[in-house]
Amino acid sequence: MTSPIKILLAEDQGLLLGALCALLDLEPDMQVVGKASDGKQALQMARELRPDILLTDIEMPVMTGIELARHIQQSDLCCKVIILTTFARSGYLRRAMDAGVKGYLLKDAPSDELANAIRRVMQGRKMIAPELIVDAWEEADPLSDKERRALKLAADGQQTEQIARAMHLSPGTVRNYLSSASSKLNASNRIEAARIARQKGWL
């Protein structure tokens, strides 16, 4: 047997970070070499520690897991990124694959599968949570950037006037954007549109 698989963890939820570390350290062929609680920190540690695997959450402060994966991909590090997230959203998966990740797992999965997934990825395979494989061939995000931004603000309860100020647009234009977003998503108002978009991971 060769040297153990060196793993770097990135997860902002302190408890899960520590617990994952305990879990993986139980595996004789793995070794957690570092723990980061945001994306930026993880990137820096990856450069120093040269892990084989970077296991990261998506939603983290400072830098998201997706951005992190993109940076790793563009660097000279030969570190395989595995995403570990709560959200079974097809939009996230698509963006993650574009960023070159090797695995996309859900926190819902039983914990004993994790170590195996890591080993498979080390062998060069890709591991995608089964719940998502079907979804993956779903529609692409139809929203424009402006539509997305307006929808986000609307979902917070801001009204047209305020959204317009925030986006440096006229109220009329904002209503146009929200209207077109709604029609693209087959929603009957901005709130429903936001809900749908969020559920698909487009928001």
Added chain:
Amino acid sequence: MTSPIKILLAEDQGLLLGALCALLDLEPDMQVVGKASDGKQALQMARELRPDILLTDIEMPVMTGIELARHIQQSDLCCKVIILTTFARSGYLRRAMDAGVKGYLLKDAPSDELANAIRRVMQGRKMIAPELIVDAWEEADPLSDKERRALKLAADGQQTEQIARAMHLSPGTVRNYLSSASSKLNASNRIEAARIARQKGWL
């Protein structure tokens, strides 16, 4: 030293459940005697296994952690319940205290604090996440039941007409409820009202 602290875990996120188990089993004075992935299952296991501590999430399928705590309290089990949740919402904490829980911790906390918190609770202390202690003396939930229900549906993007049908009320009445909810929460529309209510844990 006496026998180890017997712990039952309830958590629907499979990965965290397994990882927590690994983490706690590292402590020499603790022993995880059971793992449940929903509230109902946890209640049944608590009756069979008689753990000293029940460590549970709030948001679980079938039965929430709060309901679970209430059942335990009303039973003859002398099992101390500790809530472990992502959400720093004062409403949740209040309801949890009413249900007689002995601890309320956040998943954000560093993992090494968990074992200590459990030991403290075993000694009869109460452990509340510091972020929440300030919040705890905040305002009580001002919403009526109908207001809450209407707000929930509105937050989904349903419009007055549909909400009215769902609640067997006239559209006018629904608008009245939403209006009064908004004014109670100092919101300027139903969406903002829903956002505020959700943030406080009232929804």
Added chain:
DNA sequence: ACTTTAATGTGACAATTGTCATTAATCGCT
């Protein structure tokens, strides 16, 4: 029996939102 109180409904009006057709300005491209 006679208030009181809470829950529900109505109607009216203003404000906000949704929809659409049309126009204007800007940019890249040939």
Added chain:
DNA sequence: AGCGATTAATGACAATTGTCACATTAAAGT
């Protein structure tokens, strides 16, 4: 310069929402 595409704005109108004053009804006290 001229063409299409993109982005932003306008105006008009209908629909939905927010607000409030005011019935109506049915318990719940006293």
